[in-house]
């Protein structure tokens with residue numbers, strides 16, 4: 001297989017691989033550990049192959065809120081129909097950061113792709129952290145922040161297009177709150193990186209509300225710089241896997257009038273530490 005880095009910060013495309021072949025897994029895993037986001041082009045897989053590939057990384061972390069694929073409760077549907085306006089995952093986020101043990105990563109399989117648009121953007125949270133000044137890194141290093149699913153998937157969202165159309169559900173189960181370090185040491189690479197995100201992080205603990213808002217907004221503005229990003233342009237059959245502990249991601253909603261269908265499997269992680 002050929003592993004081609006996509007930017008100076010993160011991301012690699014992999015050509016000539018077959019995720020069904022267990023003998024190729026060590027090389028795929030090494031690319032994942034090195035680049036945080038890997039796109040395996042031109043895969044021809046069934047939902048069962050998707051799950052088998054995910055299980056090589058770890059146990060499956062079943063999403064509580066996304067509509068599952070028929071017959072495969074462990075696979076989440078990420079769908080926007082051509083007459084819908086909202087895309088799932090439009091805000092910058094890290095999947096399941098509201099869990100006490102956040103997911104290791106997610107594996108997204110492109111089933112149906114619009115003729116243009118519908119890309120996914122990723123940010124390297126280590127590159128963003130390393131670009132902060134020494135005093136700012138020192139200030140953030142010892143802090144913790146609270147993440148929650150309540151405002152994102154709870155009863156306040158039941159009138160959204162995504163809920164009314166059945167793409168998201170189970171709002172009464174949105175009761176997860178978790179506290180994580182603002183700066184984590186990555187469990188695999190030991191690289192330091194920011195672990196707060198605009199969708200699920202509610203506040204930094206120990207700061208006044210205004211202070212927390214200002215600091216989080218400063219971090220978010222800093223992280224959005226293109227130098228820390230990679231943009232994945234999809235073709236049907238592609239699989240992208242990302243490391244949730246090392247990245248943010250965002251689905252770009254610029255393909256109104258066309259259908260986009262993806263299947264997502266998420267893999268369990270480990271507790272995070274400073």
Ligand code: SIN
Pocket residue numbers: 078088089090095106108119120249250251252262264
């Ligand atoms: C997600 O946020 O997991 C979905 C990303 C995408 O649809 O591109």
